[in-house]
Amino acid sequence: MKRSLAREKALQAIFQFGKSEITPDEAIQYVLEDNEQHDPFLHSLVTGTYNNLQEIDEIIGNHLENWSFDRLGNVDRTILRIAVYEMKYLEDIPVKVSMDEAIELAKKFGDEKSSKFVNAVLSKVQQTVS
Numbered sequence: 001m002k003r004s005l006a007r008e009k010a011l012q013a014i015f016q017f018g019k020s021e022i023t024p025d026e027a028i029q030y031v032l033e034d035n036e037q038h039d040p041f042l043h044s045l046v047t048g049t050y051n052n053l054q055e056i057d058e059i060i061g062n063h064l065e066n067w068s069f070d071r072l073g074n075v076d077r078t079i080l081r082i083a084v085y086e087m088k089y090l091e092d093i094p095v096k097v098s099m100d101e102a103i104e105l106a107k108k109f110g111d112e113k114s115s116k117f118v119n120a121v122l123s124k125v126q127q128t129v130s
Contacts, residue, residue: 001039007082007101010045011109015078017050024050049085056084063124076114079105083122087129095126 001009013027022030024047028038049056060080061069072080083102087095099122106114 001036001042003041004101004104006039006042006045007105008108009039009042010049010082011075011078011105013042013046014049014081015074017053044090045082045085048089049081052085052089053081056081056088059084059088059125059128060121063121063128073110073114075110076106076117079110079114079118080121083118084125084129087122087125095129099123099126 009028009031012031013024016022016027016030024043028043028046032038057069060072060077064072069077079102082105083098086093086098086101090098099119102122103115103119106118110118
């Protein structure tokens with residue numbers, strides 16, 4: 001599975017955390033198609049984000065200007081969670097790549113302002129994690 005697709009699947013899986021009491025493995029199984037195999041990168045994104053959710057949410061909240069964490073849209077929040085996980089915990093992925101991928105997810109799944117918002121927040125996060 002390409003990493004871009006794994007990020008899309010991770011977005012779908014992590015989105016479910018706030019909606020139901022579901023484990024990361026159940027969330028992954030839910031988003032995989034019948035012919036798709038288990039992907040280590042997808043698993044890392046979902047379980048890593050889940051296991052570090054409190055710290056990730058704190059990082060995001062600390063970098064919001066004139067906005068509260070609770071006001072974030074579900075899609076934007078989930079995209080930011082994945083990107084912050086990558087930026088903080090996956091040293092083999094350049095921060096710029098994580099940011100670019102998050103912006104692309106925001107363009108595809110968010111509203112017309114999501115990509116600019118995600119870019120602005122992650123630009124601030126980048127200064128503290130890199």
